[in-house]
Amino acid sequence: MRDLPTVVARMWGRELVSRRGPRRGLTLQQITDAAIAIADAEGLAGVRMSSVAAGLGVSTMALYGYVTSKDDLLTAMVDAAAPEPPEQGDLSWRGYLSAWTRANRDFLASRPWLLQVAPLTPPVGPCTLRWLDRSLTALTGTGLTAAEAVNITATLSAYAVSAATLATAMSGTVDEAGGEGLDGYTAMLTRLVDADGYPGLTAALESGAFGVAPEWVEDADFAFGLTLLLDGIEALVARRKEG
Template identity: 75%
Template sequence: MPTVVARMWGREPATRRGPRPSLSLDRVTDAAIEIADAEGLAGVRMSSVAAKLGVSTMSLYGYVSSKEDLLTAMADAAAPAPPEPGDLPWREYLTAWTRANRDFLLGHPWLLEVSPLTPPMGPRVLRWLDRSLTVLARAGLDAGEGVNISSTLSAYAVSAATLAHDMRGPADESALAGLSAYTAMLTRFVDAQEYPGLSAALRSHGFGHAEEWVEDHDFTFGLDLLLDGVEALIARRGKDER
């Protein structure tokens, strides 16, 4: 087990000798997250985190052995608690779960660069997986199906967050301006003979009207398609058990 993962779970053997450590993994990751939120991932360096904490760079290596370890710990520490299922029906819960997943990624856009590169290993991120697996098992699906569905919904949240973030454009533009600029660019360059399907979609406002984009129509439409597939699978499992 990587040392940083053991620390994330509180499983690192305690040392009895030497002075009491002046830092903790939580303090290191909190400082790194503050930098990433303010400056983006490019601002996160072992030296910049050390400077923020007022310690030497070398002192950080007692908690994270590399920047890759630091990113792994940051990705877990930045995750909030997932929605709790309670007695919610599976579809209502997974809708809230996927939306909340997308929203916390948008709250920390640097996670969009880290999440695809770091498999879930920490207690906070794995709690999200646990909740979705619990709900899917309750709906009658087996463990393998639950893992695949959870991974698909998580990937959809990452994709939707990435698109929403990119469509915002520069900080002084709105999401609406980003969408308008994108469709205007496509309309200018797309030839109807070379791209008949795309050209027809642009003429028919297939990328959404402004009101629909602001109201999250595209995200909901895609999520409903995925959950329709889950619903069909659950129904099929029910028939197989009869």
């Protein structure tokens, strides 16, 4: 059996500790906490092995005793930055997956740098694997296969990433008139497209389909898309029961 990757073993507390050599003075949590603080303040571009080491008051080489590369550091950061998944309690599978997807979207949007890393990093840490586990557990008893449950979880996770990415992008859109967010984006599109070249988009703009919800966390567009996905899952569950 292959050994676990070093950083994964450390994330799970399964690293074999050598009795030889000097005793280590740092922990993986201290390193990830320092890296996350930099990412929150400066974005992912500010996270370098040297900047993390400087924040901890150690040499850059000292970090390599805990994370063997920046990729390892990013893997540990993704798990450390994720909150605990919501508990299902008395919620139905549909109610829970709705809450699960919203919570997923919200914590990604709260730390935009995660959007550059999390979608490219398969869940391997204790916390990110709990997110996967809770979604699969909620679908237990629905009649769906394990493979279908995994695909559903991947689809909902991708939707959360997409929604968080769009919300982050919209918050930085500014038009010449000073309009920000979706208002600015809509104003810019109105100036760019016409009915001859973009008939469908023009009709949508004229109908006000790109309106702004008062609170994006309760965004009607997000709820609409999530409802479509959950309706599709519910239809699949019904087909499995009929079959």
